[in-house]
Amino acid sequence: MLDREEHIEQAHLFRVFGERMEAGIASQEALVSIGQEVLATTKLPMAIDYLVAELKLFGTISTAMSRLPHYFTPFQTFVIDRAEQEGGRFDMRTALAILEREATYRAAGATPQGLFFYRFECLSRNRLDYGQGLDAVAIDDIFDDEWKSWIRTVGRQVGLIDLGDLVCVRSPEYWRLEKRGALLAGREATGPDRVILFGEKEGRIARANRGKDPLFLFSALQRQLGYPAVPRPTPATSPTESPALLARRLQRLELRVKLLEEEARGGIDLSKFDPKNFQSPPGE
Structure with missing residues (x-):
């Protein structure tokens, strides 16, 4: 079994790795930077170096974890492997959050x-x-x-x-x-x-x-x-679905409907859109 400090550093790895992936940082770059942050007195820096090398060769992390059974448990490898499978519903962010909480629990005395x-x-x-x-x-x-x-x-x-x-x-x-x-x-x-x-x-x-x-x-x-x-997966809110943008889309749709109604009545009065017919506010 690993020491408490190893579990603490593993929890840091999984948490920060997930945060940087969500921020759009490449996995390889994120792992390299995390490898410089973790305690050098633990075995995690060497494990991260191996993860980075495997990521360069095969594009996966689970294969490297499976070759380090003395450091990563088979359950950790299983979770990451399922997250890396294409077409699956299991997200890598959720997998990392699961492993982070488990490592934190084990550090506290599981x-x-x-x-x-x-x-x-x-x-x-x-x-x-x-x-x-x-x-x-x-x-x-x-x-x-x-x-x-x-x-x-x-x-x-x-x-x-x-x-x-x-x-x-x-x-x-x-x-x-x-x-x-x-x-x-x-x-x-x-x-x-x-x-x-x-x-x-x-x-x-x-x-x-x-x-x-x-x-x-x-x-x-x-x-x-x-x-x-x-941990439960939290669906990411896309900026394209913000309430303000949806309101603007609704206004444009209403304007298009009005134009279609006017066209159906016999034509669109373009004079309403002529800047010359716009009245300036009083005092200008």
């Missing part, structure tokens, strides 16, 4: 539970491939073998079994309810037969959101437990 929910929501909100996406999610040092096995199981069962059920059954909340049900039925209660991955609070929230849209589950976890929220 938990396996919080990171899983964050990444799963990224896949859900942006309609990315669950199979490949969850495989990339699982390949991370923050997850132990039990977590990795469970995440791959979720990848096979997502869409068939509710996410709330998959989470609840791996929490103490499920076994508390099982124990209570056994006592009421007069039979002996059994303990958990699988590794507990989530806390009691996650289990209660998951049980309360069974059968609902998973986005409600993510939102509740963010409110109750402070898990990071996934």
